[in-house]
Amino acid sequence: MQTLIVVPTYNEATNIPELAAQLFALGLPDLHLLVVDDNSPDGTADLAEGLNASYPGLVHVLRRKAKEGLGPAYVAGFKEALRLGAANVLQMDADLSHPTHSVPDLLAALKECDVAVGSRYMKGGGVAQEWNLLRKLMSRGGDVYVRMMLGLPIWDTKSGFKAFQRGVLEGVGLDGMSSRGYIFQAEFMYRCYKMGYRVKEVPFIFYERKAGTSKLSISIITEALWRSAWIRLRGKSFAPKAKR
Numbered sequence: 161m162q163t164l165i166v167v168p169t170y171n172e173a174t175n176i177p178e179l180a181a182q183l184f185a186l187g188l189p190d191l192h193l194l195v196v197d198d199n200s201p202d203g204t205a206d207l208a209e210g211l212n213a214s215y216p217g218l219v220h221v222l223r224r225k226a227k228e229g230l231g232p233a234y235v236a237g238f239k240e241a242l243r244l245g246a247a248n249v250l251q252m253d254a255d256l257s258h259p260t261h262s263v264p265d266l267l268a269a270l271k272e273c274d275v276a277v278g279s280r281y282m283k284g285g286g287v288a289q290e291w292n293l294l295r296k297l298m299s300r301g302g303d304v305y306v307r308m309m310l311g312l313p314i315w316d317t318k319s320g321f322k323a324f325q326r327g328v329l330e331g332v333g334l335d336g337m338s339s340r341g342y343i344f345q346a347e348f349m350y351r352c353y354k355m356g357y358r359v360k361e362v363p364f365i366f367y368e369r370k371a372g373t374s375k376l377s378i379s380i381i382t383e384a385l386w387r388s389a390w391i392r393l394r395g396k397s398f399a400p401k402a403k404r
């Protein structure tokens with residue numbers, strides 16, 4: 161399997177068919193999709209499995225028992241990606257916020273790096289719709305805070321639009337990841353830097369979710385604040401070597 165796209169889902173039945181249609185229309189060779197679903201009440205998992213009628217054998221579904229957050233869903237999804245034998249793995253949200261037309265850019269970047277990070281905040285990146293002041297402050301302020309706490313030299317520390325060479329997922333220590341919400345993205349990047357993986361930021365334009373509902377909550381934001389400090393403290397004793 162050349163490329164597997166891992167998409168965590170919770171109640172994304174309104175988005176998954178469109179996402180799959182857009183991804184398979186890209187015409188990328190040997191591209192597969194893995195939906196990691198936390199038992200969505202709206203039937204996302206069954207719907208995703210049914211997409212194999214249109215894309216035979218290309219849509220994989222990992223069914224998890226309950227909603228545990230983005231972090232545990234990604235850890236399970238990345239392990240499944242390794243089990244399925246993917247050479248390259250790309251992660252993205254189900255809600256079409258991460259544009260499918262930028263997927264080839266991230267995969268192309270993997271020719272020169274181990275981890276390609278889709279970035280809203282570098283030159284050439286952006287957010288399509290104007291966010292209100294609170295949302296802007298939360299996103300940019302959050303990034304400044306996380307960058308400072310973790311010393312990450314990238315602009316978009318919490319990006320959920322990334323691509324990896326297989327070796328990164330084998331070497332990064334998936335079992336040691338502790339974050340539950342979106343701060344998982346920063347914890348992952350922190351480990352990548354600590355381990356010396358080659359990282360490249362690639363600009364993309366972020367679109368607001370058009371269908372379904374956001375899973376962002378106060379507890380996820382609170383976790384991002386304290387977990388950043390915790391990751392840093394714990395990271396002092398964490399210095400494994402990159403496995404390429």
Ligand SMILES: Nc1nc2c(ncn2[C@@H]2O[C@H](COP(=O)(O)OP(=O)(O)OP(=O)(O)O)[C@@H](O)[C@H]2O)c(=O)[nH]1
Nearest residue numbers: 168169170196198228229230233253254374375376
């Ligand atoms: N499996 C699983 N997926 C989740 C969970 N929480 C969120 N997701 C998925 O993770 C992706 C990102 O979640 P969103 O709700 O879009 O969160 P967000 O992008 O931070 O917030 P918005 O910008 O408001 O959409 C989506 O594909 C969700 O369906 C979870 O607990 N389990």
Ligand SMILES: [Mg+2]
Nearest residue numbers: 253255257369
């Ligand atoms: Mg979203």
